[in-house]
Amino acid sequence: MTDSVSHGPARSLIDMRGVGVFRSGRWLVRGVDLSIRRGEIVTLIGPNGSGKTTTAKTAVGILKPDAGHVDRARDLVVGYVPQRLSVDRSLPMSVARMMTLTTRVGNGAIEAALDKVGIAHLAKAQVHDLSGGEFQRALLARAMLRRPSLLVLDEPVQGVDFSGEIALYELISELRDSEGCAVLLISHDLHVVMAKTDRVICLNGHVCCAGSPSSVAASPAYRQLFGDRAAEALAVYRHRHDHTHLPGGEISYSGDDGQDHDHDHDDRHGHDHGHGHEDGHACGHHPAHRRSGDIRQPGDEDEAAARAVEHNHA
Numbered sequence: 164m165t166d167s168v169s170h171g172p173a174r175s176l177i178d179m180r181g182v183g184v185f186r187s188g189r190w191l192v193r194g195v196d197l198s199i200r201r202g203e204i205v206t207l208i209g210p211n212g213s214g215k216t217t218t219a220k221t222a223v224g225i226l227k228p229d230a231g232h233v234d235r236a237r238d239l240v241v242g243y244v245p246q247r248l249s250v251d252r253s254l255p256m257s258v259a260r261m262m263t264l265t266t267r268v269g270n271g272a273i274e275a276a277l278d279k280v281g282i283a284h285l286a287k288a289q290v291h292d293l294s295g296g297e298f299q300r301a302l303l304a305r306a307m308l309r310r311p312s313l314l315v316l317d318e319p320v321q322g323v324d325f326s327g328e329i330a331l332y333e334l335i336s337e338l339r340d341s342e343g344c345a346v347l348l349i350s351h352d353l354h355v356v357m358a359k360t361d362r363v364i365c366l367n368g369h370v371c372c373a374g375s376p377s378s379v380a381a382s383p384a385y386r387q388l389f390g391d392r393a394a395e396a397l398a399v400y401r402h403r404h405d406h407t408h409l410p411g412g413e414i415s416y417s418g419d420d421g422q423d424h425d426h427d428h429d430d431r432h433g434h435d436h437g438h439g440h441e442d443g444h445a446c447g448h449h450p451a452h453r454r455s456g457d458i459r460q461p462g463d464e465d466e467a468a469a470r471a472v473e474h475n476h477a
């Protein structure tokens with residue numbers, strides 16, 4: 164087994180071949196093949212304990228493989244947002260101070276990083292006062308300080324409600340576009356695969372299936388692992404503007420013009436602009452939210468169509 168740095172100009176930032184990690188008398192993962200190319204978004208999904216964190220840590224060199232090979236590009240710089248943080252959120256500490264715990268940077272860089280993630284106004288706020296979504300944004304900003312070529316996000320939407328989750332996913336894809344970094348995203352949420360995921364890798368101690376979000380949702384291995392209902396509910400996001408939220412909370416449909424549109428990301432969950440979603444799946448709403456405003460249960464007739472939806476900010 165090897166764990167090495169490429170010397171030539173590498174197309175992939177990380178290349179794992181047949182990787183296994185053996186701990187406490189058992190293989191935590193085995194036979195894992197995974198490449199992360201520059202600028203792409205890869206999502207690792209799988210049930211709890213399926214080896215997602217182990218795989219990500221091995222990919223970036225935090226863990227050494229016990230089998231297989233891991234090659235990393237020489238210019239790989241990792242910004243890692245772990246699942247569990249050593250920062251005690253109950254301690255008095257400002258957001259700006261938290262940003263300096265792992266990287267020495269000046270105030271200008273801190274302000275710029277917080278601005279990029281939309282929380283410049285919270286620099287002096289106390290970490291324990293932040294909402295779940297704001298805290299995740301602060302962690303993202305901290306990871307971005309390193310100017311990573313790969314951003315690794317382990318369960319970044321934990322503690323974030325559904326509309327915050329979509330906003331965070333969109334922010335991550337904006338950061339990928341503006342900073343040009345690749346993203347490795349870990350998620351056990353099988354219902355929404357991040358909008359712009361290029362590839363999904365489904366793990367359960369080994370790679371069960373991999374490919375585009377819709378091909379994974381349709382794969383027999385995915386269905387076998389998570390069940391038909393999860394496969395039906397896998398909503399890969401397409402963002403469309405076909406309805407408007409009225410001040411009273413009702414939804415007005417202007418008809419679907421068949422176009423995908425950009426809109427103000429910071430106001431994506433506001434109620435004064437039209438936005439919509441294919442097959443009744445709204446940005447900021449659970450896929451189960453339907454046109455009449457009531458809640459659709461998984462398994463309802465249109466649910467199957469959701470799995471093929473892909474997010475698109477044309």
Ligand SMILES: Nc1ncnc2c1ncn2[C@@H]1O[C@H](COP(=O)(O)OP(=O)(O)OP(=O)(O)O)[C@@H](O)[C@H]1O
Nearest residue numbers: 186187191209210211212213214215216217218351
């Ligand atoms: N150092 C270790 N020694 C022994 N077992 C370990 C070690 N690290 C992780 N494990 C076990 O390996 C399995 C995979 O853990 P891992 O954290 O990679 O899974 P995961 O898919 O990220 O899970 P979750 O979704 O719950 O975060 C789990 O059963 C875990 O308890």
